[in-house]
Amino acid sequence: MESQTVIRCKACDLNQFLTRSELCRRCRQPLLAKPVVVEEPRPVAALPPLPDRPAIDMGRAVWLLRSALGLSQRQMARKMGIARTYISKLEGNRCMPSTMQVSRLAGTLGVSEYCLVTLATLHQRNTIN
Numbered sequence: 001m002e003s004q005t006v007i008r009c010k011a012c013d014l015n016q017f018l019t020r021s022e023l024c025r026r027c028r029q030p031l032l033a034k035p036v037v038v039e040e041p042r043p044v045a046a047l048p049p050l051p052d053r054p055a056i057d058m059g060r061a062v063w064l065l066r067s068a069l070g071l072s073q074r075q076m077a078r079k080m081g082i083a084r085t086y087i088s089k090l091e092g093n094r095c096m097p098s099t100m101q102v103s104r105l106a107g108t109l110g111v112s113e114y115c116l117v118t119l120a121t122l123h124q125r126n127t128i129n
Helices: 058-069 074-080 084-091 099-109 113-128
Strands: 007-009 015-017
Touching: 058 084, 058 099, 058 113, 074 084, 074 099, 099 113
Parallel strands: none
Antiparallel strands: 007 015
16 A cells, blocks of 8 residues: 655645645645745846935924914814824824825815925924024
């Protein structure tokens, strides 16, 4: 009597005899690990340095404009239809708004997107210098 090798498929955990095709009977994944050929890394050309981009303090800009309008975080959140905690995170610079949110913020605060982003950028530059 011939002995057969029992093997467990790593993909589906099925215990089975080793088949001639060396594929799992259930999921058709290889049962035996094939040797991995590792290629030598190719040298990468040095990337040019990135231009200095101004940092943005969106939180301070939102806070300044919201305070100037006399809105609380809750009132502003209701106007925008979002959670108050999102406004808190924005003003604390714990998140960065998407372009869609910048547009909605600017509309709620009564300024253009350009004005809002410029205010955030200028304020950060003045804080650093």
